[in-house]
Structures are given as structure tokens and as C-alpha cells.
Amino acid sequence: MDTANLSRQETAARSAAVTLRSIRVELDLTGAPERARTGFPTTTTLEFDATDDATWLDFIGEEVRRLVVNGEERAVDYDGARIALTGLAPSNVVRVEAVGAYSRSGEGLHRFHDPVDDATYLYTQYEPADSRRVMACFEQPDMKAAYTFVVDAPSGWEVLSNQSPARTDRGLGIQRVEFAPTLPISSYITAVAAGPYARIDGAWERGDQHIPLGVFVRRSLAEHLESDEILEVTRQGLDFFTDAFAYPYPWGKYDQIFVPEYNLGAMENPGLVTFTESYISRGAATDAQRAGRANTILHEMAHMWFGDLVTMKWWDDLWLKESFADYMGSHASAVATRFHDAWVSFAAKRKAWAYQQDQLPTTHPIVADITDLEAAKLNFDGITYAKGAAVLKQLVAFVGDDAFFEGARRYFAANAFSNTTLDDFLVQLSAVSGRDMSDWSRAWLQTSGVSALWLETDADGDRTLVQTEPRPHRLRIGLYDRVDGRVVRREQVEVDIVEERTRIELADADLVIVNDDDLTYAKARLDERSLRTVEESLSAIEDPLARALVWSALWNATRDGELDAARYIAIVRAHAPGETNIGLLSGALLNAAYTVRQFVDDARRPDEQRQWTEATWNALQTADAGSDAQLSWARAFASASAYDDARHADVRAMLDGQVADGLVVDPDLRWQLLTALVTTGHADAGNVAAEQARDDTGTGRTAARRALASRPDPAVRRAAWDTAWSDVSLTNDHLDAEIAGFRAGGRRDLIAEFDADYFARIGDVWSTRSIELAKRLVLGLFPSSDSLDPVDSWLAENAHAPAALRRLVIEQRDHLARSLRVRAITRP
Numbered sequence: 001m002d003t004a005n006l007s008r009q010e011t012a013a014r015s016a017a018v019t020l021r022s023i024r025v026e027l028d029l030t031g032a033p034e035r036a037r038t039g040f041p042t043t044t045t046l047e048f049d050a051t052d053d054a055t056w057l058d059f060i061g062e063e064v065r066r067l068v069v070n071g072e073e074r075a076v077d078y079d080g081a082r083i084a085l086t087g088l089a090p091s092n093v094v095r096v097e098a099v100g101a102y103s104r105s106g107e108g109l110h111r112f113h114d115p116v117d118d119a120t121y122l123y124t125q126y127e128p129a130d131s132r133r134v135m136a137c138f139e140q141p142d143m144k145a146a147y148t149f150v151v152d153a154p155s156g157w158e159v160l161s162n163q164s165p166a167r168t169d170r171g172l173g174i175q176r177v178e179f180a181p182t183l184p185i186s187s188y189i190t191a192v193a194a195g196p197y198a199r200i201d202g203a204w205e206r207g208d209q210h211i212p213l214g215v216f217v218r219r220s221l222a223e224h225l226e227s228d229e230i231l232e233v234t235r236q237g238l239d240f241f242t243d244a245f246a247y248p249y250p251w252g253k254y255d256q257i258f259v260p261e262y263n264l265g266a267m268e269n270p271g272l273v274t275f276t277e278s279y280i281s282r283g284a285a286t287d288a289q290r291a292g293r294a295n296t297i298l299h300e301m302a303h304m305w306f307g308d309l310v311t312m313k314w315w316d317d318l319w320l321k322e323s324f325a326d327y328m329g330s331h332a333s334a335v336a337t338r339f340h341d342a343w344v345s346f347a348a349k350r351k352a353w354a355y356q357q358d359q360l361p362t363t364h365p366i367v368a369d370i371t372d373l374e375a376a377k378l379n380f381d382g383i384t385y386a387k388g389a390a391v392l393k394q395l396v397a398f399v400g401d402d403a404f405f406e407g408a409r410r411y412f413a414a415n416a417f418s419n420t421t422l423d424d425f426l427v428q429l430s431a432v433s434g435r436d437m438s439d440w441s442r443a444w445l446q447t448s449g450v451s452a453l454w455l456e457t458d459a460d461g462d463r464t465l466v467q468t469e470p471r472p473h474r475l476r477i478g479l480y481d482r483v484d485g486r487v488v489r490r491e492q493v494e495v496d497i498v499e500e501r502t503r504i505e506l507a508d509a510d511l512v513i514v515n516d517d518d519l520t521y522a523k524a525r526l527d528e529r530s531l532r533t534v535e536e537s538l539s540a541i542e543d544p545l546a547r548a549l550v551w552s553a554l555w556n557a558t559r560d561g562e563l564d565a566a567r568y569i570a571i572v573r574a575h576a577p578g579e580t581n582i583g584l585l586s587g588a589l590l591n592a593a594y595t596v597r598q599f600v601d602d603a604r605r606p607d608e609q610r611q612w613t614e615a616t617w618n619a620l621q622t623a624d625a626g627s628d629a630q631l632s633w634a635r636a637f638a639s640a641s642a643y644d645d646a647r648h649a650d651v652r653a654m655l656d657g658q659v660a661d662g663l664v665v666d667p668d669l670r671w672q673l674l675t676a677l678v679t680t681g682h683a684d685a686g687n688v689a690a691e692q693a694r695d696d697t698g699t700g701r702t703a704a705r706r707a708l709a710s711r712p713d714p715a716v717r718r719a720a721w722d723t724a725w726s727d728v729s730l731t732n733d734h735l736d737a738e739i740a741g742f743r744a745g746g747r748r749d750l751i752a753e754f755d756a757d758y759f760a761r762i763g764d765v766w767s768t769r770s771i772e773l774a775k776r777l778v779l780g781l782f783p784s785s786d787s788l789d790p791v792d793s794w795l796a797e798n799a800h801a802p803a804a805l806r807r808l809v810i811e812q813r814d815h816l817a818r819s820l821r822v823r824a825i826t827r828p
């Protein structure tokens with residue numbers, strides 16, 4: 001039995017028998033700068049009541065050295081994941097002395113040595129269940145308690161946790177920082193960070209509330225930190241949520257830290273929110289990137305209430321925090337910051353993620369059946385986040401803004417510092433809206449799959465709105481006309497539908513958008529007249545949200561094989577250069593590139609790829625100097641040039657400084673351009689070494705690793721393959737680099753020989769590596785073959801493989817099957 005994979009049933013029994021009162025965690029991080037040290041001393045003291053005489057603590061580390069129960073030394077019974085506790089009294093004090101392991105995967109306490117200045121940086125990341133890699137604990141969300149952290153660290157380091165320091169003792173070369181106890185929180189949202197981080201301070205004030213604000217980043221990245229904008233968005237968010245939720249921010253301070261080699265986008269640790277450094281640009285950045293960062297800041301801030309103040313009882317109700325935070329991130333961006341088009345990006349990108357996830361054979365209801373931690377880890381997906389947020393948007397359209405937010409206020413007031421389930425939220429919403437929410441919940445939260453909507457017109461001209469997988473929808477239908485070179489909305493019709501077919505009165509229009517304003521969650525199809533209008537005039541649609549819905553409809557139709565892939569790419573080539581919303585432009589460019597590589601038939605792909613490369617180059621030349629569009633096209637051109645070397649001389653010229661006026665070729669774009677040359681054989685290891693000397697940073701070294709693995713040499717690709725599977729010292733970023741290099745340029749001729757080896761390896765890697773690293777290998781190295789037979793054979797022969805592993809393989813099989821199916825449909 002894998003005792004690390006906690007089940008819902010056993011944790012429910014544990015929380016019924018154990019009442020946790022407090023935890024004190026003492027960490028000795030003074031040895032962290034020494035690379036030879038793999039672990040750190042950690043001592044945990046837990047106070048709890050128990051109705052049973054036996055239970056267990058969760059801990060994953062190098063060793064457990066000592067166990068003391070109620071003042072009595074006990075023999076250590078530790079299996080690598082659980083510490084057995086026996087002979088418990090009704091009231092207990094347990095002390096565990098152990099050694100934790102520094103992480104390279106972003107799970108637990110991650111350690112990073114910065115090559116720029118050799119400084120050492122530490123931070124924790126726990127969700128869903130990795131606090132046990134740092135402390136002995138009850139690793140489940142429904143056992144909340146006050147945590148006190150005491151950290152020994154080198155002098156001169158910033159030492160951070162959820163609360164502010166209550167006391168700091170300084171010695172010779174070291175410091176001991178004891179933090180104030182937290183309010184009751186779950187183990188997975190506790191946090192510690194330490195290192196010589198650069199610090200920017202600020203504050204937010206409202207009435208008698210004074211919240212200190214801090215922004216932290218590695219010193220070598222401090223010059224690139226846009227701290228003024230980050231603090232501005234933070235203050236705007238605290239203003240908005242304080243009013244919206246009518247519950248004061250409860251966590252005392254609000255620190256935000258950008259950390260290296262992070263395996264998520266961000267994490268909502270109360271008082272110490274962690275973010276990936278990817279949100280910091282080392283040169284050029286588009287406004288869409290800044291909007292994405294603002295959205296994430298607000299998403300995590302919403303968690304201070306949805307998830308931290310009120311926490312789901314078990315991971316079945318993960319949506320109670322993630323769906324709400326995803327919705328609130330867009331909503332608060334749109335109404336409280338300068339990024340007023342947040343719902344445009346949501347319609348085009350976040351919902352695309354949901355639509356894709358919801359069409360997989362492994363899709364699940366928003367309120368999912370999560371039996372264990374491995375299942376929980378995989379449910380941080382497009383259903384839990386984006387579909388849940390889209391369904392909440394539909395709910396707001398159904399009950400109204402006032403009722404929705406009043407329901408949230410009552411939910412916080414009734415359940416502060418406790419744990420909840422779906423019913424706890426629906427009770428409050430029903431009370432304020434005057435509606436029975438059970439039918440809505442059954443239709444939207446407890447079913448899976450996505451409806452498709454389209455209009456049918458019969459011989460008499462009568463219109464019927466048709467939906468698959470019928471659900472209740474409140475939506476608007478927009479009628480648009482071409483007027484003086486523009487496409488503008490003439491009329492909008494509001495409709496409530498429930499049945500599969502609904503008769504509807506609609507006038508003719510050049511363009512009909514079935515889900516206008518994007519109120520509901522459904523794939524909306526374009527009729528043929530609308531499609532012709534879009535082909536000719538998409539970029540003339542004035543409303544960016546309407547354009548987002550059109551781009552979304554085109555992409556969904558292409559993925560489903562209903563719109564020819566070449567026709568879709570032609571629309572992108574024609575209208576992306578005129579797209580003024582940078583979020584929509586970047587999404588269209590990514591989707592077009594994916595379509596060329598996945599949905600175009602093999603015989604047509606070289607020609608389509610060449611046309612795409614030329615389109616990106618031409619658009620780059622004509623884009624406004626210094627514009628976000630210019631930067632977006634430059635990135636698209638670099639990406640295309642890894643698959644088609646027709647413009648390799650122009651790529652080289654850009655690296656040599658011959659660039660369009662206004663274009664900033666920052667280190668990241670330089671690496672993208674150079675890697676394209678390496679992938680196509682027009683640059684070598686010497687060029688990579690020279691570029692690394694120019695950019696000898698953590699990011700630069702990772703990019704160099706990827707570039708070297710991208711060389712079009714069978715021996716190089718074999719080395720990358722072997723390194724990815726066998727080198728357990730790789731960080732998560734370095735593993736990604738090896739995988740990306742192995743797959744670079746879509747060169748199946750160089751890597752097809754490894755297909756069988758993939759299926760021979762995945763079972764072992766799942767059982768021996770952490771789930772974070774194993775997942776990267778299983779997903780990143782899945783063979784893009786021209787047959788489903790190998791994966792079908794593995795699934796048939798491994799019916800009893802871990803459910804989480806089978807889920808990943810089944811999903812990859814479905815992606816491959818879709819690609820093969822669409823290629824067959826579009827074959828000339």
C-alpha cells in the first residue's frame with residue numbers, strides 16, 4: 001500500500017477522532033547555502049485531543065530521529081510517509097524531531113542557488129499535500145489550527161512566514177525568527193520563505209485597518225520588478241474585496257513573493273502569497289502579460305476569503321475556492337483595475353481550457369468525486385478553475401450580482417475559520433436569492449460535459465436554437481451587420497432555454513453570435529452566413545468581447561473537425577494582423593501554430609507551415625514600432641522558425657541586431673530565436689555557449705539546456721531522453737528543458753524510436769518519482785505517433801495501474817486521437 005496517498009475515508013475518520021489545537025514548527029535552515037547538505041532539521045510540536053488511542057502523523061523526509069508523546073520517549077515507527085502514534089491520552093502533546101529534504105521539484109521546501117551571485121533562496125509550496133515534507137502534521141484541509149513558525153537562518157536573509165515576526169534573536173552569522181501564531185488555517189496554506197530577497201514595502205489603509213504590504217524577488221531580478229504596478233493592483237484588490245465581501249482582510253499583512261523554479265502560477269498562502277517568476281519580464285512585456293499578472297494577483301487575493309478563511313472540508317469541494325477565485329480574478333480586474341477587458345481574455349483563453357478539459361473521457365463534474373490525494377492533484381484542472389468560473393458567471397446572470405455577493409457575505413460570516421461543503425454555500429445563496437438552487441446545482445455542478453449551441457433555419461425561415469446535452473441557459477443572441485466597413489451589433493435578444501430545441505424569433509443578420517456577452521458555458525457555433533462574414537470581416541468587429549467569442553467559435557469548430565484546419569489558419573493569417581486586443585492576438589497565434597502542427601494533414605503541413613512562417617514575418621515587419629503586437633509577432637516568428645528554416649538568415653540577423661524599429665529583443669526572445677536556429681541545424685553548441693556567457697543567469701542556464709537538447713542529432717535526442725528519465729537531480733525547470741529539447745521542431749524522425757520505451761518506463765517512474773516530476777514525464781514525453789495501437793495496448797495491459805497515471809495516459813490518448821481524427825477529416 002502507498003501510505004503517502006491519503007484517502008478521503010481514512011482522513012475523515014482521523015479528523016473525527018482528533019481535534020487539533022496548535023502546532024509549533026522549528027526549522028534550522030542555517031546550512032541551506034551548503035550545496036552538499038541535502039536536508040534540514042525540523043522539529044514539530046503538536047497539541048491535540050483524541051478520542052482514539054492511536055492515529056498517525058504525516059511526514060515525508062530523510063529521517064525521523066526522535067518521537068516524544070506526552071513527555072515519554074517512544075520508538076519511532078515510520079514508513080517513509082506516516083509516523084505511527086499509539087498510547088494516546090484524551091489530551092496530547094507530541095514532539096517530532098526529523099530531517100526534511102530540500103526540494104528540486106517545487107514540492108515542499110525548494111532550494112535554489114542563483115548562478116548570478118551564488119545566493120541561496122528558499123520557499124515552500126504545499127498544495128495539495130506537501131507541508132508534510134517540511135513538518136510532521138495532519139495533512140488534510142479540515143484540521144485547522146494555529147501555527148507558530150520558528151526559523152533559524154543566516155544573518156542578512158529575509159525570513160518570512162504567514163504572520164509577522166514576533167521576535168528576532170541575532171547571533172554570530174545566524175538569526176532566529178519566531179513568528180506570531182497564525183489564526184486557524186489548514187496545513188497546506190502555511191508557508192515559509194528565506195533568502196537574501198530584495199524587498200519593497202508599501203501599505204494599504206481603510207478606516208482603522210492598516211495592512212503592511214511587501215513585494216519580494218531575488219536580488220538579481222530586482223531591476224525588472226514592476227513593484228509600483230503590483231502594489232497598485234494589490235491596493236485596488238483590497239479595496240474591492242473589502243467592500244464586496246463585507247469582511248475585513250483577516251491575515252494581518254500581505255506579502256507577495258516571486259520565486260524561482262515554481263511549479264504553479266501562484267499559491268494563496270495567507271499573508272505570504274507565492275508567484276512564479278514567469279510574471280517578471282526581463283525586458284519586453286505585453287499589456288496582456290501584465291493583465292494576466294493582475295488577474296492572478298486578484299485570484300490569489302480572493303482566496304484570502306474563498307479557501308483560506310473558509311476552506312473546503314475535503315478536495316471534492318476544491319471548486320469552492322478555485323472556481324470562485326477564477327471568477328473573482330476576472331471580475332475584480334474588470335471593475336477595479338485598468339484591465340477592463342478581463343472578461344475578453346476569460347472568454348478566449350480560460351474557457352478554451354475548460355472546453356478542452358470537458359471533452360476528455362476523464363472529465364468530471366465541478367463538484368468532483370475525489371477519493372484520494374493523487375486524484376486531488378490532477379483535479380487542479382480546467383473544470384475546477386475555468387468551467388467553474390464560467391458556471392458562476394452564468395449563476396450571476398441567473399440570480400443577479402446583488403444576490404450573489406450577499407450570499408458570499410453570509411457564507412463568510414457563517415463559516416469563518418471553518419470547513420464547508422457545497423450545501424453550505426447553496427443554503428446561503430438560496431436564502432438571499434429566494435430561489436431553490438438544487439436544480440441549478442444538479443444541472444451545472446454535478447454533471448459533466450459541454451453543450452453545443454447553434455441555430456437551425458427551416459425551409460419557411462423559422463429559427464430553432466438547438467443544444468446538445470440540454471441544460472438551463474440564460475443567454476443573449478447578438479445580431480450584427482456590416483456597416484461602412486465595420487461590423488456592429490444592431491440588436492440583442494435575451495433567451496432562457498432548457499430543452500434541446502427552442503423556437504425563437506430572430507431577424508436576419510450578417511453575423512449571429514449565439515452566446516453574445518458570454519453569459520453561459522457552451523460551445524457556440526457560427527452559421528454559414530456568419531462564417532462568411534467572419535472570413536471577410538472578423539477584424540472589423542468593433543466589440544472585443546464579440547471578437548473573442550468569434551475567435552473561440554472558430555477554434556472550437558477547428559478542434560472538432562467542423563471547420564477545415566487550412567480555412568482556420570487562413571482566417572488567422574488574414575485577420576490576426578488587424579487584431580488590436582493583444583490577449584486575443586496572442587491566443588490566435590498560439591492556436592494557429594498548434595493547428596499547423598496537429599490538425600493539418602501530413603501532406604499539406606510543409607506548405608501550411610511555410611505560409612505560417614511567412615505570415616508571421618510579414619506581420620512583424622508591418623506592426624507598429626514598439627507595440628505589443630510587434631513583440632507578439634516576433635515571438636510567433638521565432639516559434640515558427642523552429643519548424644521551418646526558410647527565414648533562418650533573418651533569424652540570425654535579428655540576433656545580430658538587425659531588428660525592426662522599436663522591437664526590444666530581450667534575453668528571452670534571444671534564446672527563442674537561437675533555439676530555433678539550433679533546432680533547424682543553423683547554430684551549434686558553440687553558439688549556445690556564447691549566448692549563455694552573455695546571459696549566465698538561472699533562466700539563461702535553463703534556456704541553454706533546452707537549446708543544447710534541441711540539436712537535430714539522433715545522439716543528442718537520445719541523451720536528452722536518457723537524462724529526462726534517469727537524472728533525478730534535475731529541477732522541475734531543467735526537466736522541462738530536456739523534454740522540450742527532445743521534442744523540438746516536431747522531428748518525429750529523430751525520436752519515434754523511443755515510443756515503445758515510453759510505455760515501458762511510465763509505470764516505474766510513477767512509483768519512484770514525486771507526482772509533480774512523474775506527471776511532467778508522462779505528459780511531456782507521450783509519443784505523437786500516427787497510431788493509437790501502442791497506447792491502447794498499454795491501457796489494456798495495465799488495467800490496475802494507479803488511477804491517476806491511467807487518467808493522464810487516457811487524456812493524452814484522447815488528444816492524439818483528436819489530432820488523427822481531424823487530420824483525416826481535412827485530408828485533401
